[in-house]
Amino acid sequence: xxKGVLLDISGVIYVGNHVLPGAIDxxxxxxxxxxxxxxxxxxxxxxxKSILSRLRNMRIHIADDEMFTPAEVARNWLTRHKLSPHLLxxxxxxxDFQGLAVHDAKAVLIGDAGQAFTFDALNSAFRAxxxxxxxxxxxxxxxxxxxxxxxxxxAGAFVAALEFATQRRATIxxxxxxxxxxxxxxxxxxxxxxxxxxGDDAEMDVSGALAxxxxxxxxxxxxxxxxxxxxxxxxxxxxxxDDLPAAVQWIMExxx
Numbered sequence: 505x506x507k508g509v510l511l512d513i514s515g516v517i518y519v520g521n522h523v524l525p526g527a528i529d530x531x532x533x534x535x536x537x538x539x540x541x542x543x544x545x546x547x548x549x550x551x552x553k554s555i556l557s558r559l560r561n562m563r564i565h566i567a568d569d570e571m572f573t574p575a576e577v578a579r580n581w582l583t584r585h586k587l588s589p590h591l592l593x594x595x596x597x598x599x600d601f602q603g604l605a606v607h608d609a610k611a612v613l614i615g616d617a618g619q620a621f622t623f624d625a626l627n628s629a630f631r632a633x634x635x636x637x638x639x640x641x642x643x644x645x646x647x648x649x650x651x652x653x654x655x656x657x658x659a660g661a662f663v664a665a666l667e668f669a670t671q672r673r674a675t676i677x678x679x680x681x682x683x684x685x686x687x688x689x690x691x692x693x694x695x696x697x698x699x700x701x702x703g704d705d706a707e708m709d710v711s712g713a714l715a716x717x718x719x720x721x722x723x724x725x726x727x728x729x730x731x732x733x734x735x736x737x738x739x740x741x742x743x744x745x746d747d748l749p750a751a752v753q754w755i756m757e758x759x760x
Contacts, residue, residue: 506720506759508694509534510685510713513545513555515704515727516748519653520651524726526749533566537759543571544685544701546643546678546708546748548615548659549594552576572688574642574678575600578613581677587611590637592629592662592754594618611638612654614657614666614674616648618744626662633670643678645708649728679705680712689718700742702751706728711737720758722751 511517517527534541538709543566547555552573559566575597582589590606591598593615601613612629633639663674678684689699700720703709704727714721723734723741726748734741745751 505698506539506700506755507698508692508700509539509541509755510699510701510703510718511541511543512679512705512727512750513559514542514547515649515700515729516724517564518559518562518595519649519655519727520560521558521614524562524747526747527566528563530749530752533756537756539759540694541570542688542692543747544688544709545571545573546705547643547648548574548642548678549596549618551597551600554596561703569691572684572691573600574615574684576705577677577687578640578642578682579604582611582613585611585638587638589613590629590632592617592620592625593642594620609638611640612666613640614659614663615642617662617750618647621662624666630666630669633666633672639670639672639674641674641676643708644649644674644676645705647728653727655728679708680715683718685713685716685718700755702748706733706737706741707748710734710741711739712740722754724748724751 542558550616573703586607587609588610590610594617612632637670639661644660644663646660648658696717697719699718701713702722704724710721712724720742723744
């Protein structure tokens with residue numbers, strides 16, 4: 505029985521500044537059915553309040569506590585471990601880290617920095633890591649669907665570069681981290697065995713959720729989906745469907 509739904513946002517609900525066909529009605533159908541939802545994004549170029557504002561402009565209303573972002577998790581992690589961040593992130597995301605207490609110990613925090621991925625910035629992060637700073641990555645996605653409709657490099661390639669150079673592994677805070685999924689599930693009192701994840705990224709969204717213990721993972725053929733992507737991951741998606749409305753229909757047929 506499905507009692508809770510986790511959803512990716514970009515590529516599932518919208519692409520760029522356009523809502524995908526049927527997405528708004530599909531979300532309404534889930535709410536009308538009384539199914540709690542949490543929205544998990546690995547977007548690390550945009551602060552949370554700006555994402556919520558963009559969604560509202562598209563007539564998609566998500567409460568602040570329904571959305572989970574890697575930056576939010578990272579801020580809590582830094583506070584809990586009493587570390588100050590060495591930020592290698594997009595300038596627009598810096599506001600999500602304002603007001604943190606200052607500590608002597610540091611953590612390098614890398615996200616999708618975009619044009620800020622310069623040699624000097626990467627080398628500075630490298631030197632901090634070699635000096636003993638903790639190594640945190642907001643996400644490790646390979647690609648994302650850019651505003652021009654084409655795929656662009658995401659943070660994963662740059663995380664891998666620093667991992668190679670330092671011979672260290674980053675702690676991933678967003679998807680596919682099991683704790684990212686479990687935190688969202690706990691917020692709605694739903695067991696992983698009764699939850700489903702909907703996403704357009706076979707690796708980070710769907711296989712990641714299944715590896716974290718979710719009962720179901722539904723891959724949609726929208727956003728950055730590439731034909732046959734479901735065959736290159738393990739665990740494989742429970743189902744592959746055309747879009748969010750089809751995913752919601754799949755869920756309704758299996759609610760029990």
